[in-house]
Amino acid sequence: MFISNAYANAAAGTPQSGGTMELIFMLVIFGLIFYFMIYRPQAKRVKEHKNLMSALGKGDEVLTSGGILGKIAKFGADSDYVVLSLNDSTQITIKKDYITAVLPKGSIQSL
Structure with a gap:
């Protein structure tokens, strides 16, 4: 009521619809x-x-992702953990997610 609406005029030489298409193109x-x-x-x-x-x-x-080489001693399909045998007397339990690669048979013995 007391404030009249102000309308901005388009600047000369700038297309209005081109800016929208350029924006959509850049987003794509x-x-x-x-x-x-x-x-x-x-x-x-x-x-x-x-x-x-x-x-x-x-x-x-x-x-493993930590650089540990081992042979899987206990493996449960329903469990998230695996028991690795590092040698004849040492075993550790790790999460399956930390296994990064399966080595060829005999790799540990060749080291």
Whole structure:
């Protein structure tokens, strides 16, 4: 009532609809960059690690993320933990998630 509406005039030479299309185009480009450089490689690594975890079995020689080499002594499919045998008298319990690689048979003996 007491304040009148102020309308801004468009600046000369600047298209109004072009800014919206450029913004949408940049958002699509950023989305594609995010997908191909961040999400897709990470999803691929997670899938490979899940396949590795499902292929584990008793007697496999493994490498942990801490650099420990051992042979799986006890393995439960329903448990999140694995018992590794480091030598004849030493065993440790670790989470399955910390296993990074399955080594070929006889790798520990060759060291």
